[in-house]
C-alpha cells in the first residue's frame with residue numbers, strides 16, 4: 001500500500017470512529033430537546049439509596065450489583081427563555097445541579113428558582129450548600145409556603161442563609177398561580193402529611209401543551225380532600241408518592257410513617273384505562289421498596305398495565 005492509500009485508510013477510520021462516538025452520545029443525551037420539559041433528577045425517598053445502616057446495599061453498589069439513586073427531585077427547563085428550576089432541595093442538590101448544567105441547560109445562573117414541598121430532610125436540606133461553608137451563593141430564589149418560610153427564617157443554620165442573602169425566600173400561596181416564565185406556571189396545593197415543622201404541599205406544573213402533578217409525600221390518599229384519580233385525569237403526568245410497595249415492608253410499625261402503598265394506589269386506579277394508568281409515574285422510593293429493581297416482577301406487571309416508574313434523566317415534554 002502506498003503512503004497516500006495508508007493516509008486515506010487512516011482518515012476514513014478516524015471519521016468513522018468520530019461518527020460512532022457522536023451517535024453514542026446522541027443516544028444518551030438527545031441533542032434535540034423539547035422547548036419546555038421536566039427531567040427527573042432523583043427518585044429515592046429522603047434517606048437515599050443505598051440507605052444508612054444497610055451496609056449490604058453500599059457493598060452491592062460498590063460491586064455494581066445495584067445502582068445508587070439520588071434523592072427525589074425534578075428539574076424544570078424552559079429552553080427558549082434559558083431558565084431552569086428545581087423542585088426540592090435534596091441532600092443530593094450539588095450533583096443534581098451539575099446534571100442540570102452539564103446535560104440540560106448551561107446558563108448564567110446556577111438555578112433560577114427552587115420550589116420546596118416541606119421540611120423533611122430529603123426535601124430542603126440541600127439548601128445548606130448555598131451557604132458560606134460551600135458555595136456562598138447570592139440570592140438564590142426559593143419558593144416556599146408560609147410555615148416553611150418561617151421555619152427557615154427562624155431556625156439555624158437556615159436562618160443564616162437568609163441573613164447573608166445566600167437565599168431569598170419568595171412566599172407562595174396555596175392554590176394561587178405563579179408564572180415563572182412566559183409560558184410556565186406553578187400552583188401549590190396542601191396535602192396531609194406529618195407536618196412537624198412546616199405544611200406540606202404538592203405542585204401542579206403547567207406548560208404550553210402539557211401539565212404535571214408532583215406529590216412526593218402524602219399520608220393515605222383517603223385523608224386528602226381531593227380525589228387522586230380525578231386529579232390524575234386532569235394532567236398528563238402525575239409524579240406521586242411511591243415510598244412503599246406494600247404493608248410489612250419495613251421492620252417497624254408502618255403507621256409511624258404513613259404513605260399510600262403502591263398496592264393501594266394501583267387498587268384505586270384498577271378500573272381506569274391504560275391511558276389513565278400511564279399518567280401515573282411512581283417516585284420517592286424507600287430503599288426497602290422492591291420496585292427500585294427494574295427487574296422486579298411486581299413492577300413489571302404494573303408496567304404492563306401502563307403504570308410508570310420514574311427513572312433519573314427521564315424527560316417529560318410540557
Ligand SMILES: [Zn+2]
Pocket residue numbers: 045046120122123216217284
Ligand atoms: Zn420525603
Ligand SMILES: [Zn+2]
Pocket residue numbers: 118120193217
Ligand atoms: Zn415527608
